[in-house]
Amino acid sequence: MNKEEAAELSGPLSRLGQAPGRKVRFGLASRLLALVVLFVMLTEIAVYIPSIANFRNNWLQDRLSAAFTAALVFEATPSAVPAELNSAILDSVGARSIAIKNHDARLVLAAAGSPQPPDVHYDTRNPTLFEQIAAAFDTLMARQARSIAVVGHAPLGGEYLEILIDEAPMRDAMWSYSLNVLLLSLTISCIVAFLAVVAINIMVLRPVRHLTTSITQFGRNPEASEWVIEPSGRSHEIGVAEDALAVMQRDLLRELNRKKRLAALGLAVAKINHDMRNMLSSAQLLSDRLVETSDPIGQRIAPKLVATLDRAISFCQSTLVYGRAVERQPKRQKLSLHSLVDDVAETLSPFTPGVVIDNAVAHDFFIYADQEQLFRVLLNLMRNAVDALTNAGPQPGTQPLVRLRARKDGTNSVIEVCDNGPGVPPPARANLFQPFSGSSRPGSTGLGLSIVADIVHGHGGTIKLVTGEGERGLGGATFRITLPRRRAKTQVLDLPEEAA
Numbered sequence: 369m370n371k372e373e374a375a376e377l378s379g380p381l382s383r384l385g386q387a388p389g390r391k392v393r394f395g396l397a398s399r400l401l402a403l404v405v406l407f408v409m410l411t412e413i414a415v416y417i418p419s420i421a422n423f424r425n426n427w428l429q430d431r432l433s434a435a436f437t438a439a440l441v442f443e444a445t446p447s448a449v450p451a452e453l454n455s456a457i458l459d460s461v462g463a464r465s466i467a468i469k470n471h472d473a474r475l476v477l478a479a480a481g482s483p484q485p486p487d488v489h490y491d492t493r494n495p496t497l498f499e500q501i502a503a504a505f506d507t508l509m510a511r512q513a514r515s516i517a518v519v520g521h522a523p524l525g526g527e528y529l530e531i532l533i534d535e536a537p538m539r540d541a542m543w544s545y546s547l548n549v550l551l552l553s554l555t556i557s558c559i560v561a562f563l564a565v566v567a568i569n570i571m572v573l574r575p576v577r578h579l580t581t582s583i584t585q586f587g588r589n590p591e592a593s594e595w596v597i598e599p600s601g602r603s604h605e606i607g608v609a610e611d612a613l614a615v616m617q618r619d620l621l622r623e624l625n626r627k628k629r630l631a632a633l634g635l636a637v638a639k640i641n642h643d644m645r646n647m648l649s650s651a652q653l654l655s656d657r658l659v660e661t662s663d664p665i666g667q668r669i670a671p672k673l674v675a676t677l678d679r680a681i682s683f684c685q686s687t688l689v690y691g692r693a694v695e696r697q698p699k700r701q702k703l704s705l706h707s708l709v710d711d712v713a714e715t716l717s718p719f720t721p722g723v724v725i726d727n728a729v730a731h732d733f734f735i736y737a738d739q740e741q742l743f744r745v746l747l748n749l750m751r752n753a754v755d756a757l758t759n760a761g762p763q764p765g766t767q768p769l770v771r772l773r774a775r776k777d778g779t780n781s782v783i784e785v786c787d788n789g790p791g792v793p794p795p796a797r798a799n800l801f802q803p804f805s806g807s808s809r810p811g812s813t814g815l816g817l818s819i820v821a822d823i824v825h826g827h828g829g830t831i832k833l834v835t836g837e838g839e840r841g842l843g844g845a846t847f848r849i850t851l852p853r854r855r856a857k858t859q860v861l862d863l864p865e866e867a868a
């Protein structure tokens with residue numbers, strides 16, 4: 369096979385091999401890593417927002433609880449509390465002042481310095497989540513030092529307890545909490561991303577790379593079997609893809625090799641034909657002179673010899689003209705099948721010692737076919753039968769026999785070639801009419817039946833092996849050809865009625 373033919377056969381495949389030229393900028397692993405970090409961070413943010421509000425709430429509640437206890441102490445003490453104790457209690461609460469509202473009166477229980485109006489008010493009794501979150505971010509974003517008046521539940525039936533605190537310590541605590549959450553989130557993201565990438569690498573990326581390598585390398589050289597993928601047997605989607613790819617690659621390989629052989633054979637046939645035609649032409653010239661001999665045997669054989677050589681030359685010529693594997697269009701004409709079978713039997717006679725060829729076709733059975741091509745069909749089928757009989761012998765207790773039958777079936781002519789040999793071996797039956805597929809004999813090419821099928825199909829007919837269908841065969845193989853008796857779809861041939 370030359371370079372152009374090879375390129376034509378594997379063209380679409382070899383384009384597959386061009387894909388790896390593209391550089392992979394961000395591999396799947398790095399994309400996955402970035403995505404996992406992003407998703408974990410988003411999750412952490414979703415958790416952080418309510419948790420920072422909760423943190424602030426707890427911080428204020430702690431101060432209020434301390435103030436609550438202090439209020440009980442102040443309420444229980446009738447005399448004024450000493451100034452040192454007063455400031456010690458305020459320090460432990462973390463407030464500038466503590467006040468309580470009972471009925472309509474607001475009473476300042478303790479205060480450090482002169483009272484000042486607060487910058488912000490915050491009521492811890494039943495705030496909504498949204499209010500808590502807004503207040504938390506307000507605290508985090510506050511630029512200047514502010515004071516907050518925090519209101520909570522009061523002891524001893526009071527209306528509310530109010531403490532005035534500085535916002536700065538709480539803001540610092542909230543920022544340090546946020547930083548911790550950020551660090552923790554980053555650590556979790558990295559650990560999760562690493563584990564996810566390792567898992568994905570083992571479960572997905574490695575098998576996918578294996579697939580990609582096999583596809584691209586096989587695409588570069590589809591005639592070599594070394595890049596056919598070995599399926600790993602995994603039961604997930606990639607395992608199924610590997611199985612399917614292996615089947616596809618094996619089929620392609622087989623098909624390419626088959627086409628390669630056919631192309632090589634075509635070339636060989638063309639070369640053989642070319643030289644054979646020249647040799648046959650010389651033989652034809654010599655045999656022409658045999659006709660003039662006075663020897664009776666020579667006179668009887670010479671016309672047949674000349675006809676056979678004519679046929680061989682025109683066949684070689686037509687193969688050269690019409691190309692390797694394609695049969696030329698049949699030149700149909702009205703033929704006596706009986707005479708054609710006699711001709712084939714005569715040509716085969718040197719190969720059939722001991723085999724009886726029974727021409728059971730009626731003398732007045734005509735068909736409408738290409739004489740040259742039908743001759744080759746019958747020659748191939750009868751030769752196969754004779755080969756099977758000489759190689760494996762006939763059915764026990766019978767003489768080797770090949771029988772030709774024909775009958776009319778509606779608008780078709782049915783021709784049967786039967787023998788009493790061993791029958792077609794089961795391995796040869798699958799793809800029997802495909803080139804190189806059916807041969808089970810050493811030394812044979814396995815082309816005969818594919819040529820027969822091509823010619824029969826070219827005539828618009830069909831061929832099948834009918835042995836084993838309970839037909840009236842001879843116990844061996846029976847090939848049945850069905851040919852239309854019409855010239856065209858609407859035109860019925862003017863053939864005489866023939867005997868079945």
Ligand SMILES: Nc1ncnc2c1ncn2[C@@H]1O[C@H](COP(=O)(O)OP(=O)(O)OP(=O)(O)O)[C@@H](O)[C@H]1O
Pocket residue numbers: 748752753754756787789790791792793796800806807808809812813814815816817818844845
């Ligand atoms: N009448 C028959 N009896 C038994 N086996 C047969 C018969 N006809 C065909 N076969 C089987 O079918 C196979 C294919 O036949 P085919 O004519 O295509 O190729 P071949 O005879 O092996 O080679 P060649 O190309 O030389 O004809 C044969 O090898 C043979 O095993």
Ligand SMILES: [Mg+2]
Pocket residue numbers: 748751752815816817
């Ligand atoms: Mg054959």
